Amino acid sequence: MTHIDPETGEILSEPVTSNVTEFSVSEISGQLKRLVEDTFGRVRVRGEIAGYRGPHSSGHMYFALKDDKARIEAVIWRGVAGRLKHRPEDGMEVIATGKLTTYPGSSKYQIVIDQLEPAGAGALMALLEERKRKLEAEGLFAEARKKPLPYLPLVVGVITSPTGAVIRDILHRISDRFPLHVVVWPVRVQGETTGAEVANAIDGFNTLKPGGAIPRPDVLIVARGGGSVEDLWGFNDEAVVRAAANSAIPLVSAVGHETDWTLIDLAADVRAPTPTGAAEFVVPVKGELEAHIATLSARLGSALSRFMENRRTALRAATRGLPSPDSLFAIQNQRMDAVSLRLNHGLVSAIHVKSAGFGRIAGRLGPSLLAAPIRHNRQKLAFAASRLAGALGNRIEAKRSALQRQRLNPALLAIPLREGRRKFDHSARSLSHLQQTGMQHYRNRLDQAGRLLSSYSHEKTLERGFALVRDDNGIVITRSAQTRPKGGYSVSFADGAIDVVRLDGTTPAKKPQAAANTSKSEKTDRQGDLF
Numbered sequence: 067m068t069h070i071d072p073e074t075g076e077i078l079s080e081p082v083t084s085n086v087t088e089f090s091v092s093e094i095s096g097q098l099k100r101l102v103e104d105t106f107g108r109v110r111v112r113g114e115i116a117g118y119r120g121p122h123s124s125g126h127m128y129f130a131l132k133d134d135k136a137r138i139e140a141v142i143w144r145g146v147a148g149r150l151k152h153r154p155e156d157g158m159e160v161i162a163t164g165k166l167t168t169y170p171g172s173s174k175y176q177i178v179i180d181q182l183e184p185a186g187a188g189a190l191m192a193l194l195e196e197r198k199r200k201l202e203a204e205g206l207f208a209e210a211r212k213k214p215l216p217y218l219p220l221v222v223g224v225i226t227s228p229t230g231a232v233i234r235d236i237l238h239r240i241s242d243r244f245p246l247h248v249v250v251w252p253v254r255v256q257g258e259t260t261g262a263e264v265a266n267a268i269d270g271f272n273t274l275k276p277g278g279a280i281p282r283p284d285v286l287i288v289a290r291g292g293g294s295v296e297d298l299w300g301f302n303d304e305a306v307v308r309a310a311a312n313s314a315i316p317l318v319s320a321v322g323h324e325t326d327w328t329l330i331d332l333a334a335d336v337r338a339p340t341p342t343g344a345a346e347f348v349v350p351v352k353g354e355l356e357a358h359i360a361t362l363s364a365r366l367g368s369a370l371s372r373f374m375e376n377r378r379t380a381l382r383a384a385t386r387g388l389p390s391p392d393s394l395f396a397i398q399n400q401r402m403d404a405v406s407l408r409l410n411h412g413l414v415s416a417i418h419v420k421s422a423g424f425g426r427i428a429g430r431l432g433p434s435l436l437a438a439p440i441r442h443n444r445q446k447l448a449f450a451a452s453r454l455a456g457a458l459g460n461r462i463e464a465k466r467s468a469l470q471r472q473r474l475n476p477a478l479l480a481i482p483l484r485e486g487r488r489k490f491d492h493s494a495r496s497l498s499h500l501q502q503t504g505m506q507h508y509r510n511r512l513d514q515a516g517r518l519l520s521s522y523s524h525e526k527t528l529e530r531g532f533a534l535v536r537d538d539n540g541i542v543i544t545r546s547a548q549t550r551p552k553g554g555y556s557v558s559f560a561d562g563a564i565d566v567v568r569l570d571g572t573t574p575a576k577k578p579q580a581a582a583n584t585s586k587s588e589k590t591d592r593q594g595d596l597f
Contacts, residue, residue, distance in 0.1 A: 095170035102175055106166040111138065111177060112185055115158045121147060129154055131162060131177070139169075139176035146180050151258045152299070158193055159185040191295070194302055198329060201304065206311040207332040213316045215336060215348065216284045218355075221247045222348055223283030223315070225267040228252040232289045232341045239345035244352040249283055255290040260300025264288060264330075268309040268317070285316045285348050288330060289341040292323040301328040310334050320344035525560070534558040 113131030121127055125144030130137050140162060164179040184193065201207065222240065226232050228250060240248060251271065253263040274282040288310070290301065300306070301321045310317050310333040319334035320341040331337040338344035520526065524534060535543040536556045543549060555566050
């Protein structure tokens, strides 16, 4: 309804009342959430994963399921995400099982997934081909990366299940062919943790140091028996492929039967058709090696004998063309004889010449030649001695003057003495405090030990209603078989001890279970005659 304001002339409208129910936004969202959950409950949805946003910092996973006409948001909570056998990937066709609900924060409906599986083997193979193309583009399968196997390894590392037939076959074949040291890294070969455990095992073997407590293998074998695509899926894990490709130790893949293949087969240095075949690739046959070495040794000995005989024949032929030793040194011997004759004559002549020269020099030598130098040096020494005496006196006088100027003053010792006294007092107080603290600590420990000893003493046990029986030698009696007829015993109670005598040698009869409710007098009669 409308009316005109008499003062302003404006047209005013009155509020219109209605019987439509009014809801808040939260109420509408809550009712829609309950309606969707009650109507659909638990459902299975088939679709393609799109917009996958890997594990959030909270551990949850978010993505959407779509087909050619529609799209639905999906979420996997952290607890469920840790149990998934197959991780979600974009483009992967899956069958999701969960509960439909709504998310009021964005006015949309979604499915909370608690189970996720690929939509058949075709989806797994498509995912496998996609992952293969991706890793191949990174060069992880390139032949240039592959390393040759060592001809004769000293240590073989095996990554497999420790309880299956595979490890027994490998150990048996290695023992038959060439027994050597085998180190087994146990892993699960099927299940959701297979990929992580195998990758960690490969990396763990590569981190071992040569000469360590655990020997570093010279070659690795990753082995598993045959199975379906789902059973072998852990060996298609991207972490496993990268660990195999980056392994510094040569790696042999022996996963499945000869017709099975996984991505680790492409990244490994060698692919074996079976685990037993992997053992044959890794170690040679010891008997064949010994036979081959024996053959080579025989051939080497024969060749060495022929070589030495040929050289000996050649040496004999060469010696026949050489001149005799006498003819080789005849000219040199003749020259030596001529030189020896000339040497004797030359020595005599040299002695005469030197004797004449010494005679001429001896005539010029005499004491007078040394007198002038001695007199001159004596004058220089006297002058130096007089200068040294004066310099020494001046030096002594200068030191005496300096010592008198720096005479000690008792006031200079007052400050160090006061500081030393202060430190001594502080140390005395600290020592006294430590002594009191230590005495209190040991006193507390002594009291505690006394209380513990008192609680363990047999007097406390006697106060709870027990008795202690000793024979006449003071030995404690713990079994009835230790007593003898008419023997004397001492029974100690909490308030004192009494002497008793066993009257006869009968063994007290055991009380039947059914007679648990007998009277006190009956129990006394059946107790025996010990007291």
